[in-house]
Amino acid sequence: MSEENKPSQPSRISEEKLQMFRNRLVKTYKHLSKQARRQEVTCYRVYDHDLPEFPFCIEFYEDKVYLAEYQRRHGMTEEEHEAWLESCLPTISEVLGVPDDRIYYRERRRKAGRHGQYEKLATEQEFFIAKEAGLSFRINLTDYLDTGLFLDHRITRGMVREEVKDRRMLNLFCYTGSFSVYAAAGGAQRVDSVDLSKTYLNWAEENMKLNAPAASPAPEANFIHADVKQWLDEAPSNYYDLVVMDPPTFSNSKRMKDFLDIQRDHAELINKTLHAMRPGGILYFSTNYRKFQLEAEKIAAASWKDITKATTPFDFQGKLYRWCYKIIK
16 A cells, blocks of 8 residues: 555654653652652642643542643544553653553543532542541542542641631531541531532541541531522621631532622622631632632721742642632631
């Protein structure tokens, strides 16, 4: 068969580009793994879209790797894209020292903010336990867009643990309850966790049960299935000492009375939350909306401070992933 009539083959990555990716991954992994060992961190991000041609997010969860590819207009056919991915996997496996069967691949489609839409992608129900700061968390790398533990809030979780002893803690948009677990371990008197997803509330409750021995005595823990915006209208006033609120950027779930737009709604949400807090109480408010602007003049707080930089862990340095504020009633 002549060269002209041969069927086209799926395109693979050039050796030069693959070597470029390998070099970058070797460099970042060497640097970050050293810091992770020093800080005794076993769940951390090792690569995040560092090179435009390789739009991956790569995270370690102890001995497993979560590999997510950000959706993009790559111009490849499905067959070509499959071949491209298969060219990348051996490099990732080799550099990180993790066999293929412990690498979990996901394609991350653009969403309007994390955990705003509780999308289930599969039904494998493959959970395992990972440790962070002596606490245990159920991780799922197969069924959902997110894994069950947001690694960028590692420092903020530690701050909550240190400040919550004998206090009443409220976790709004609680997701899988990692902040609630930290609060219980820190000796909170009461922990209330609110979310619209029953799936994530059940997950949060399982995480709390996993760590029951870490909290002595165990706090009163409540898992509340509700739309946060509506629930805050009926929340007790002057009650909570410490609140964490990490809302989605945008959410229009059918179970909500109104849609949520965090730039539009944050001042109202924060003021409603402050109403439920005791004077001097602390609110940790965060958002993943990169263009977010805090409308401080609309917020009835005693003080507020941007703690984004101070709460950004070593494996998220150099990029803006989310904003974080400490707001005092």
